[in-house]
Amino acid sequence: MMTETKRDVFDEVRYKFRNFKNEHRHGMYASPDSIDHYLSDALKRYDAAFPDDLPVIPKTVGDILRSAHGQTNLLGVLDTAKNGYKISETLAWIIANQNTFALAWGLGIWCVEETGEIVKLEAEK
Incomplete structure (x- = not known):
């Protein structure tokens, strides 16, 4: 990729x-x-090429976005995060960085904070 x-x-x-x-x-x-x-x-x-200013999110937050891939509204994604992930640090990050979280979800692309890897969700076929 x-x-x-x-x-x-x-x-x-x-x-x-x-x-x-x-x-x-x-x-x-x-x-x-x-x-x-x-x-x-x-x-x-x-x-x-990808934009230069991609949202940078922790890997665990990216895992939530991946598990919610295909959902069509942000509230559904947040519900997935709330119900599927009991890790308080991850949820605290989402609450503190709501705009970055929403941008990563909306774009379907982000940079992993820990590794610098660029992740792009592929459209479902």
Whole structure:
């Protein structure tokens, strides 16, 4: 699964163009066609990349979101959390970070606090 963010794509394009500039100084030449092709590919990757500002949540909270996947309202998700998870730390985190929790649920994508892994819930088929 791709876990590239928009910033990752931007940073690579910036690096690549810095190299084009250095190559040109040393007598090497990149054709306009090769640059256009590279930019077209980079734009597609940028469009497909994840946002930079993903919600960051603990793994246990992500487990709740995974178990509630497919529910269509936030109250149902919170009910799943309340009934299915008696871990007070996790519920306390959700209460203290309601907006982040709701954003992760709404987007269906988040970054795991402990590992930095990006998790994306896939649409049900």
